Amino acid sequence: MIKRPFDLLNNLVGKKVEIGMKAGKIVRGKLLAFDIHMNLVVENPEIVEENSSKSATHIFIRGDSLIYVHPLQE
Amino acid sequence: MIKRPFDLLNNLVGKKVEIGMKAGKIVRGKLLAFDIHMNLVVENPEIVEENSSKSATHIFIRGDSLIYVHPLQE
Amino acid sequence: MIKRPFDLLNNLVGKKVEIGMKAGKIVRGKLLAFDIHMNLVVENPEIVEENSSKSATHIFIRGDSLIYVHPLQE
Amino acid sequence: MIKRPFDLLNNLVGKKVEIGMKAGKIVRGKLLAFDIHMNLVVENPEIVEENSSKSATHIFIRGDSLIYVHPLQE
Amino acid sequence: MIKRPFDLLNNLVGKKVEIGMKAGKIVRGKLLAFDIHMNLVVENPEIVEENSSKSATHIFIRGDSLIYVHPLQE
Amino acid sequence: MIKRPFDLLNNLVGKKVEIGMKAGKIVRGKLLAFDIHMNLVVENPEIVEENSSKSATHIFIRGDSLIYVHPLQE
Amino acid sequence: MIKRPFDLLNNLVGKKVEIGMKAGKIVRGKLLAFDIHMNLVVENPEIVEENSSKSATHIFIRGDSLIYVHPLQE
Numbered sequence: 001m002i003k004r005p006f007d008l009l010n011n012l013v014g015k016k017v018e019i020g021m022k023a024g025k026i027v028r029g030k031l032l033a034f035d036i037h038m039n040l041v042v043e044n045p046e047i048v049e050e051n052s053s054k055s056a057t058h059i060f061i062r063g064d065s066l067i068y069v070h071p072l073q074e
Numbered sequence: 075m076i077k078r079p080f081d082l083l084n085n086l087v088g089k090k091v092e093i094g095m096k097a098g099k100i101v102r103g104k105l106l107a108f109d110i111h112m113n114l115v116v117e118n119p120e121i122v123e124e125n126s127s128k129s130a131t132h133i134f135i136r137g138d139s140l141i142y143v144h145p146l147q148e
Numbered sequence: 149m150i151k152r153p154f155d156l157l158n159n160l161v162g163k164k165v166e167i168g169m170k171a172g173k174i175v176r177g178k179l180l181a182f183d184i185h186m187n188l189v190v191e192n193p194e195i196v197e198e199n200s201s202k203s204a205t206h207i208f209i210r211g212d213s214l215i216y217v218h219p220l221q222e
Numbered sequence: 223m224i225k226r227p228f229d230l231l232n233n234l235v236g237k238k239v240e241i242g243m244k245a246g247k248i249v250r251g252k253l254l255a256f257d258i259h260m261n262l263v264v265e266n267p268e269i270v271e272e273n274s275s276k277s278a279t280h281i282f283i284r285g286d287s288l289i290y291v292h293p294l295q296e
Numbered sequence: 297m298i299k300r301p302f303d304l305l306n307n308l309v310g311k312k313v314e315i316g317m318k319a320g321k322i323v324r325g326k327l328l329a330f331d332i333h334m335n336l337v338v339e340n341p342e343i344v345e346e347n348s349s350k351s352a353t354h355i356f357i358r359g360d361s362l363i364y365v366h367p368l369q370e
Numbered sequence: 371m372i373k374r375p376f377d378l379l380n381n382l383v384g385k386k387v388e389i390g391m392k393a394g395k396i397v398r399g400k401l402l403a404f405d406i407h408m409n410l411v412v413e414n415p416e417i418v419e420e421n422s423s424k425s426a427t428h429i430f431i432r433g434d435s436l437i438y439v440h441p442l443q444e
Numbered sequence: 445m446i447k448r449p450f451d452l453l454n455n456l457v458g459k460k461v462e463i464g465m466k467a468g469k470i471v472r473g474k475l476l477a478f479d480i481h482m483n484l485v486v487e488n489p490e491i492v493e494e495n496s497s498k499s500a501t502h503i504f505i506r507g508d509s510l511i512y513v514h515p516l517q518e
Binding site: 224225226227228229230231234240242244246260285286288289290291292293294 | 317318319323328329331336337343352353354355357358
């Protein structure tokens with residue numbers, strides 16, 4: 001059950017998520033870790049920008065850049 | 075009765091709300107949880123941007139991205 | 149008498165106000181509550197944007213989005 | 223004599239000032255009060271934007287929106 | 297000798313300076329006072345914007361709006 | 371294993387990374403050091419902007435400018 | 445050896461550096477001093493903007509405006 005917002009993030013560790021960032025960047029991949037500043041690490045991220053897309057083995061996203069996180073259907 | 079702004083958010087837990095975010099993004103759905111940083115979790119969100127709309131089972135919204143919250147007529 | 153800025157906000161509780169927000173959004177309605185972060189709740193708000201206007205029963209406005217508050221002639 | 227920046231604001235209470243705000247908004251009127259966050263209250267403000275001007279009996283300006291304050295010749 | 301950045305500001309009190317602010321505004325005049333938040337007071341400022349220039353007897357500049365300060369040859 | 375986001379940064383010290391910054395600037399090079407504010411130092415950076423690219427022996431990047439860090443295949 | 449990001453700044457005191465600032469401004473000159481807020485003082489700065497360049501005897505740069513610092517070949 002979700003009583004506090006961070007309960008959702010806890011539930012999403014190990015799951016595939018979409019992360020919306022400032023300036024329209026989107027990252028999709030498996031959420032590995034987060035902290036109270038909302039810094040995140042995502043595994044096998046697909047990094048999508050307006051006209052391009054790339055991948056990496058991991059990505060560290062600074063919490064300050066983050067707008068939303070939601071689960072992706074697997 | 076609403077004496078402090080957070081009283082309204084307390085009243086809205088479990089209700090359908092509209093959330094206005096920076097850069098014009100709007101989220102509509104059932105408010106599940108919020109914290110003092112105004113981080114929110116919404117169930118079954120409809121996520122509306124200028125030219126597109128999508129849905130998810132849940133969404134975590136970072137408080138820093140939030141502009142307003144208001145109830146939706148059900 | 150107004151000795152500190154928050155004295156004006158205290159005087160405006162229960163009165164009709166206009167609230168100017170970042171990105172040009174304007175909210176008009178009865179001020180119900182505010183806190184030291186300048187989070188506000190407005191009753192029966194009219195929410196005005198560049199090309200549109202809508203209403204709600206209440207609205208929670210995040211203090212960080214706020215630019216000014218002034219009374220409206222009733 | 224002005225030894226610290228806030229000495230000037232103290233001298234300006236009760237005087238007519240111009241307040242420059244983010245996004246080019248300008249407010250002119252009598253400075254009634256300010257606090258350490260630079261929240262201000264102005265009496266009989268004239269609120270000037272790019273293509274419009276309006277007035278009110280009082281206005282509360284959030285310190286975070288403020289760029290400068292200077293006295294106006296009376 | 298300048299060991300810490302604020303040593304330069306101390307040296308500039310009473311001298312003519314140029315202050316660069318966000319959004320391209322520039323203020324030139326005699327630096328009267330500053331504080332640790334980089335709030336400044338300038339005497340007889342010339343306030344220069346893209347297409348206009350004006351003057352005042354004094355100006356209070358909020359530290360948060362400031363980008364740089366440098367001395368002007370007198 | 372990555373339990374906290376900073377674990378990834380620890381693993382990346384001494385490796386080649388890409389750093390995404392605000393306003394679209396990208397830096398690629400060997401990560402030498404970081405701190406809790408996410409200030410970084412990169413060795414032999416390639417600094418890429420929209421229409422230009424340059425290099426240096428080292429670069430200090432202010433944490434506040436940072437959006438993401440990910441490893442580069444070597 | 446550089447173990448923490450500020451070690452690089454310490455090494456650069458007295459050397460010629462390039463400083464990248466928000467809104468694309470660039471300052472080049474000898475780094476004289478910095479503090480933990482990343483406020484800097486540069487001697488004999490060349491201040492470069494999109495269409496112009498100027499110089500001064502010294503410049504104080506507010507840390508909040510800073511994006512990066514790197515050494516210049518001398």
